[in-house]
Amino acid sequence: MKNQANPWLTNNLFVLGLGMLPALLLICVLLYFTAWAFAFSFTDLALVGRKAVEWSWVGLDNFERLFTRRGFLEALWTTVIFVFFSAIVGQSVLGFLLAALLRGSNSSIKTVVEVCIMLGWLLPDIVAAFLWSATTSQTGLINSLIIVPLGFQPVNFINDYALPVVIVANIWKGTAWSYLLFSAALDSVSREVVEAAKVDGATPFQRIWLVQLPIIRPHIATNMLFITIWTFTYFPLIFAMTGGGPGTQSTTLAVFLYNQSFARGNLGFGSAISVAMLLIVGVLSLFYLRLLREPK
Amino acid sequence: MMLKRSLLTTAAVLSMVAAAAIPARAEVSIMYAEWLASLVEPGIEAFEAETGETVNAIKLPGQGYDQRIALDLSAGTAADVVQMDSFMVSELASAGYLHPLNEQGAGWDQYQYYQPGLLEVASYEGNVYGLPTDTDVRMLWYDKSNFEKAGITVPWEPKSWADILDAAQKLKDAGVQYAFILPAGTKQAEAATMQGFYMALLGADVPEGDRNRLLNRETGQWIGDSPAIRRTLELYHQVYVENELTPADINYATDVGAAVRQALADDKVGIIASGSWEDACLWDCNGVNLPSREERDAQVGWTPWPGSGEPGTKATTNISGGWTIGVNAKAADPDLAFKLVTTIFDVDNFKAWTLANHRMAVRTDISESPEYMEDAYLAKATALAADTTGRDTIPGYQTVSALVQQATADILDGADVETVVQEYHDALVDEFGEEKVMTYE
Numbered sequence: 001m002k003n004q005a006n007p008w009l010t011n012n013l014f015v016l017g018l019g020m021l022p023a024l025l026l027i028c029v030l031l032y033f034t035a036w037a038f039a040f041s042f043t044d045l046a047l048v049g050r051k052a053v054e055w056s057w058v059g060l061d062n063f064e065r066l067f068t069r070r071g072f073l074e075a076l077w078t079t080v081i082f083v084f085f086s087a088i089v090g091q092s093v094l095g096f097l098l099a100a101l102l103r104g105s106n107s108s109i110k111t112v113v114e115v116c117i118m119l120g121w122l123l124p125d126i127v128a129a130f131l132w133s134a135t136t137s138q139t140g141l142i143n144s145l146i147i148v149p150l151g152f153q154p155v156n157f158i159n160d161y162a163l164p165v166v167i168v169a170n171i172w173k174g175t176a177w178s179y180l181l182f183s184a185a186l187d188s189v190s191r192e193v194v195e196a197a198k199v200d201g202a203t204p205f206q207r208i209w210l211v212q213l214p215i216i217r218p219h220i221a222t223n224m225l226f227i228t229i230w231t232f233t234y235f236p237l238i239f240a241m242t243g244g245g246p247g248t249q250s251t252t253l254a255v256f257l258y259n260q261s262f263a264r265g266n267l268g269f270g271s272a273i274s275v276a277m278l279l280i281v282g283v284l285s286l287f288y289l290r291l292l293r294e295p296k
Numbered sequence: 297m298m299l300k301r302s303l304l305t306t307a308a309v310l311s312m313v314a315a316a317a318i319p320a321r322a323e324v325s326i327m328y329a330e331w332l333a334s335l336v337e338p339g340i341e342a343f344e345a346e347t348g349e350t351v352n353a354i355k356l357p358g359q360g361y362d363q364r365i366a367l368d369l370s371a372g373t374a375a376d377v378v379q380m381d382s383f384m385v386s387e388l389a390s391a392g393y394l395h396p397l398n399e400q401g402a403g404w405d406q407y408q409y410y411q412p413g414l415l416e417v418a419s420y421e422g423n424v425y426g427l428p429t430d431t432d433v434r435m436l437w438y439d440k441s442n443f444e445k446a447g448i449t450v451p452w453e454p455k456s457w458a459d460i461l462d463a464a465q466k467l468k469d470a471g472v473q474y475a476f477i478l479p480a481g482t483k484q485a486e487a488a489t490m491q492g493f494y495m496a497l498l499g500a501d502v503p504e505g506d507r508n509r510l511l512n513r514e515t516g517q518w519i520g521d522s523p524a525i526r527r528t529l530e531l532y533h534q535v536y537v538e539n540e541l542t543p544a545d546i547n548y549a550t551d552v553g554a555a556v557r558q559a560l561a562d563d564k565v566g567i568i569a570s571g572s573w574e575d576a577c578l579w580d581c582n583g584v585n586l587p588s589r590e591e592r593d594a595q596v597g598w599t600p601w602p603g604s605g606e607p608g609t610k611a612t613t614n615i616s617g618g619w620t621i622g623v624n625a626k627a628a629d630p631d632l633a634f635k636l637v638t639t640i641f642d643v644d645n646f647k648a649w650t651l652a653n654h655r656m657a658v659r660t661d662i663s664e665s666p667e668y669m670e671d672a673y674l675a676k677a678t679a680l681a682a683d684t685t686g687r688d689t690i691p692g693y694q695t696v697s698a699l700v701q702q703a704t705a706d707i708l709d710g711a712d713v714e715t716v717v718q719e720y721h722d723a724l725v726d727e728f729g730e731e732k733v734m735t736y737e
């Protein structure tokens with residue numbers, strides 16, 4: 001590494017160090033906050049009340065609670081469902097399909113679709129939440145435009161299908177990212193390779209499945225990595241739309257963490273939840289990073 | 297190139313101006329919920345005119361307000377003056393976040409009029425930490441037109457929970473969507489505890505000892521399990537699960553308050569468990585554009601919460617809360633901050649707001665004024681206050697309240713009462729230790 005650097009720099013280690021300072025500072029700040037949460041997770045620190053001042057160390061109690069009390073495991077399961085359907089199945093597959101279908105298609109159709117997709121991405125989470133609750137409530141758009149005119153009883157989607165509704169909302173909200181990433185990735189596949197496959201008699205499906213997909217595999221892994229992390233810790237849309245309810249039906253880990261830390265004021269236990277989330281996301285990231293490597 | 301340079305210069309100048317201006321922009325800052333604007337904002341105006349200082353007014357949405365205040369105070373980013381729910385005061389004061397007001401209060405000529413009991417609620421270890429804005433009573437509101445549709449006589453006077461459930465069933469059968477809105481779950485926060493759970497709890501069992509409360513006030517222990525808690529959760533179970541009198545979604549709507557008001561305006565509500573502020577809030581919490589007294593009376597009525605009907609329980613129940621305004625312990629200039637508080641509470645401003653919003657007065661100079669005493673609604677509501685009680689405003693209540701909300705959420709989610717009580721008990725033990733939790737057989 002050092003050998004490749006500019007000889008002037010290698011002779012001026014002070015300048016080199018100075019250049020690295022901002023990065024070093026940033027890393028320190030990041031580590032500081034992580035260490036903070038980590039340390040808190042072994043305490044009974046509270047947001048308000050006496051324990052906000054006179055907290056004490058409680059060892060592994062908080063982590064034990066994660067598994068012995070109801071809440072964490074249920075929220076984890078809800079989060080897994082949420083991430084799997086909204087990020088992996090929904091955003092990723094839909095984003096890819098849209099990118100693949102719209103490649104080379106008529107530019108005006110493409111523009112319309114792109115504007116629609118981008119709109120979801122650009123809207124603030126809270127606006128999207130109100131939009132979707134207006135769409136899916138008992139008096140909402142779907143009921144008044146489709147269900148009731150067809151002669152059915154109105155369905156209270158957000159009450160009866162809280163988790164599916166937030167999943168659909170999140171797919172709508174986040175597909176733009178996958179679409180953009182996959183569009184760029186597909187553009188990077190050289191035309192000759194695809195043409196060659198076509199000449200060899202590959203069907204359009206085979207061209208996508210056997211030629212383009214393997215080439216953009218690293219992009220898929222990158223995309224998965226990003227959207228899994230985002231979706232796993234995603235909070236505003238779900239909280240604004242359903243508050244984690246009805247009951248606890250749409251309580252993901254992020255909502256659970258919020259309720260524990262700020263509604264109950266239990267910062268120690270909340271930190272333990274965040275440490276657990278960090279570990280889970282860390283393991284998932286390692287898995288995706290392995291996928292990123294080229295196959296031997 | 298030219299453009300780029302001028303852009304950069306502008307940006308640099310702007311950021312310098314911003315950096316120089318921000319600390320100087322406001323000498324005093326205040327955080328308040330938007331529904332209190334009609335009290336706070338005229339006060340700010342008067343304060344600015346009188347002192348020449350600028351006030352940085354931070355108006356916040358009502359939903360999630362308690363959490364925001366707690367978080368900002370603990371992080372040291374809260375305003376100099378903060379509005380807070382009275383139940384939060386002892387929690388925030390015990391954490392050292394608030395500035396005691398006794399001394400400054402003694403030097404203010406209107407301090408003497410505050411009702412001692414209400415100052416007590418806003419106190420911690422002998423010091424007053426907040427001045428109350430209003431107090432309240434709780435009751436059941438009902439939509440008269442829907443009652444007529446369901447064939448229930450108005451005025452409605454339920455004598456037991458069975459009467460409420462019976463009326464709600466009739467309303468449901470008559471096609472009323474939200475037959476009985478009993479606040480539940482975590483998104484409604486303290487409203488679920490106060491307007492719903494505690495009102496039922498107080499009438500669920502005999503008042504002997506503290507069998508119908510969350511806290512045993514003699515021993516200072518939280519009650520982890522009792523017949524009253526079980527009966528109350530049973531009521532939630534009947535309303536939301538067994539009889540499905542109301543879909544649970546209203547408690548988790550994107551904006552709960554707006555959803556309830558809209559549903560009422562659309563004639564979709566039968567009964568709402570809420571409080572005295574609804575006389576204005578059902579239309580607009582800030583008391584503007586209210587329909588006339590006659591129109592309101594024609595649309596809704598109210599009745600006290602009855603007891604459960606079990607032998608020996610109270611005939612009607614009530615619990616009072618209210619809001620306060622206090623000073624941040626980290627306020628740059630506590631005297632100036634207190635000056636802002638007293639300007640907001642200055643009798644002219646405070647009295648006008650109390651009367652316009654039909655709030656229950658917290659000061660004798662207002663409550664004994666002829667205008668207040670002539671208000672028929674307030675006179676009737678105030679009668680309920682004769683038999684009221686307060687929350688268990690000791691540190692830890694906020695956590696217990698959150699656990700109560702979680703318990704009702706779990707009922708909505710389909711858990712049975714036995715499981716929910718067990719979890720509630722265990723969670724209390726987790727938070728306070730075995731010796732701080734007790735059980736009534």
